[in-house]
Amino acid sequence: MPKRIGLYPGTFDPVTLGHLDIIARSAKLVDHLILGISTNPSKQALFSLDERIEMLEAEVVSLNKQGFSVEVQSFDSLLMNFAVSSGANVIIRGLRAVSDFEYEFQMTAMNQKLNPDVETIFLMAEPSLQAISSRLVKEIAQFDGDVSKFLTAEIRVRLLNKLKKSL
Numbered sequence: 001m002p003k004r005i006g007l008y009p010g011t012f013d014p015v016t017l018g019h020l021d022i023i024a025r026s027a028k029l030v031d032h033l034i035l036g037i038s039t040n041p042s043k044q045a046l047f048s049l050d051e052r053i054e055m056l057e058a059e060v061v062s063l064n065k066q067g068f069s070v071e072v073q074s075f076d077s078l079l080m081n082f083a084v085s086s087g088a089n090v091i092i093r094g095l096r097a098v099s100d101f102e103y104e105f106q107m108t109a110m111n112q113k114l115n116p117d118v119e120t121i122f123l124m125a126e127p128s129l130q131a132i133s134s135r136l137v138k139e140i141a142q143f144d145g146d147v148s149k150f151l152t153a154e155i156r157v158r159l160l161n162k163l164k165k166s167l
Contacts, residue, residue, distance in 0.1 A: 006030035007088035009079055011134070012037055012052050013045045014155050015059055018125040018132040022094040023060065025123055027068040034086050035060070039076045046138055046162060049074055055155060080114040091120045096130045141165060 008026050012019060012035070027033045037052050039045075047055070053072050060070045075082040083091055091111065093104050108120045124130065137150045141159050148156055160167055 002089070003032065004030040004090060005086070005088045006033045006090045006092050007036050007083050007086060008033060008092040008094075009036040009038055009075075009082075010094075011040055011043055011045060012056055013043070013047050013134050014052070014137070014151065014159055015056050016129075016132045016134055016137055016150050016155075017152070018094065018096065018129040018150075019134075020059060020152070021126050021129050022092070022123050023070065024063060026092045027063050027070055029092075029121075030090060032069040032071070033092075034088060035070065035072045036079075036082055036086070037072060037074045038079075039074065047158075051158075055158060058154065059152060078114075080111050080118065083118050084115060089118055091118060093120060093122050095122050095124050096133065138163075 006026055006029065008023060010019065023033070023035065035056055037049065037056065039049055045052070053074060056072045060072070063070050073086065079091070093108075095101060095104060104122065111118065111120060125132070132150045137147050138159070141147045141163055144165065147159065151159065157167060
């Protein structure tokens, strides 16, 4: 049987507990999981690409110690081209709410037309994490709100330092 290589793409700016939930559950479904950090020209990232890679690599160390195979790669190409070049046969997408579904539905249809050999699967974040988005977490932190329920302690510290907020 061919190796199942999954690709979970995102900007991860910053990686949230919702992302980490999808990552942990995805790692159980595939033989090898690639976390593809994209550089999206339509989004202004708070953290540099190198910082996002570093944060994500630190957060998945425990999964690799548990015997899962998870790696972090960056890409700045069409998702389907990156999936093919990295050997992925499954793209994993996280859904938070019905509002995510319409965009993801269109994206999946386009990806299917580009390469019908790469499947897309959707995972819902655990219910208590479904409302979390990196954009909202950054906004809450910017206005001195408590983001400890949405991020690991290390990512929280990095976010507050980046925003020059007190810990």
